[in-house]
Amino acid sequence: MDIGFRWYGEGNDNVKLENIRQIPGTTQIVWALHHKAAGEVWEKEEIQREMQLIESHGFKAEVVESVNVHEDIKLGLPSREEYIANYIETIKNLGGAGVKVICYNFMPVFDWIRTDLAKEMPDGSTALFYEKDLLNDASPQDIIERVLQNPEFTMPGWEPERLSKIEDTIQQYESVSEDDLFSNLQYFLERVIPVCKEHDVRLAIHPDDPPWSVFNLPRIVSNQEQLQRILSLVDEEHNGLTLCSGALGANKENDVPAMIHAFQNRIHFAHVRNVYRYDNGDFIESSHREEDGSVPITDIMNAYYDIGYKGCIRPDHGRHIWDEEGRPGYGLYDRALGIMYMLGIWDQKRKEQK
Ligand code: CS2
Numbered sequence: 049m050d051i052g053f054r055w056y057g058e059g060n061d062n063v064k065l066e067n068i069r070q071i072p073g074t075t076q077i078v079w080a081l082h083h084k085a086a087g088e089v090w091e092k093e094e095i096q097r098e099m100q101l102i103e104s105h106g107f108k109a110e111v112v113e114s115v116n117v118h119e120d121i122k123l124g125l126p127s128r129e130e131y132i133a134n135y136i137e138t139i140k141n142l143g144g145a146g147v148k149v150i151c152y153n154f155m156p157v158f159d160w161i162r163t164d165l166a167k168e169m170p171d172g173s174t175a176l177f178y179e180k181d182l183l184n185d186a187s188p189q190d191i192i193e194r195v196l197q198n199p200e201f202t203m204p205g206w207e208p209e210r211l212s213k214i215e216d217t218i219q220q221y222e223s224v225s226e227d228d229l230f231s232n233l234q235y236f237l238e239r240v241i242p243v244c245k246e247h248d249v250r251l252a253i254h255p256d257d258p259p260w261s262v263f264n265l266p267r268i269v270s271n272q273e274q275l276q277r278i279l280s281l282v283d284e285e286h287n288g289l290t291l292c293s294g295a296l297g298a299n300k301e302n303d304v305p306a307m308i309h310a311f312q313n314r315i316h317f318a319h320v321r322n323v324y325r326y327d328n329g330d331f332i333e334s335s336h337r338e339e340d341g342s343v344p345i346t347d348i349m350n351a352y353y354d355i356g357y358k359g360c361i362r363p364d365h366g367r368h369i370w371d372e373e374g375r376p377g378y379g380l381y382d383r384a385l386g387i388m389y390m391l392g393i394w395d396q397k398r399k400e401q402k
């Protein structure tokens with residue numbers, strides 16, 4: 049198992065590679081070319097430059113999060129052909145450079161949604177928060193304005209060019225059912241997975257965050273049954289999962305340890321995060337510690353250990369603590385604490401098995 053840390057690139061992340069280097073046990077940088085719009089080809093030279101920078105700091109750079117899927121592919125429009133061709137080009141370029149896993153998601157319009165990026169907790173830390181009633185009552189535009197009060201940094205999935213045409217994009221989905229979305233995903237996978245096999249790159253779909261429909265948009269990556277259906281669309285090892293305990297864990301019906309056992313050899317990337325679920329359907333991203341939230345983090349780590357998981361695990365979001373500033377969810381300190389918690393469980397387990 050490799051511990052990874054998501055990093056947004058030089059000049060785009062106030063966390064330094066030098067600092068990540070000091071988190072014990074951390075060997076992978078999970079990266080992306082964040083300036084690329086969905087549907088654009090990632091060129092060989094720019095891939096190489098980024099990977100060399102990461103590797104020169106002593107890390108591996110084998111996991112990319114994310115290569116975003118163009119909306120026209122999810123919508124199943126004729127123009128998807130061009131974007132699928134570009135995606136294939138990107139897979140080849142990444143595979144050629146030594147990348148082994150590509151994370152992506154298939155959420156219409158929004159990649160993750162919250163109502164507050166800095167909700168204060170009783171101990172003074174701040175965390176990403178989802179208030180159910182607010183989301184049900186507000187328009188997408190209201191939510192965007194509320195959430196993005198601090199435009200200093202871009203949030204993945206909330207890029208300005210995407211947000212500027214949000215109402216139109218939402219309208220385009222009015223005639224797209226869940227079954228349509230499944231068949232659009234199948235169409236995409238049938239074309240890209242053979243290329244993944246050839247270049248030995250594993251594709252790993254990230255679950256919907258939160259794992260239910262928002263603004264009446266269809267969502268198909270929210271529970272065990274849907275994950276199973278996705279794996280069956282193209283039943284090949286290279287068609288796999290990013291299992292995110294934080295995204296899935298917002299719904300109490302989702303039994304993440306059971307999913308780890310059920311999908312063992314198809315999990316290519318793991319996000320570990322805790323969330324505290326309130327009775328009214330709200331949730332907040334708590335620390336990784338099991339008792340601070342509602343997700344059984346120790347059982348999850350044990351399950352990964354028991355299946356002999358060899359892939360990359362990264363802490364997902366962290367709180368902001370110790371007066372830290374920067375991109376919500378992606379500070380240095382709380383994610384580092386999360387890593388130490390995960391490694392503590394792992395090391396204990398390893399000792400017991402000896
Ligand atoms: C989020 C997403 O839960 C998460 O990891 O930060 O941005 C996620 O990385 C993407 O949805 C994956 O494509």
Ligand code: MN
Binds near residue numbers: 295319364
């Ligand atoms: Mn995640």
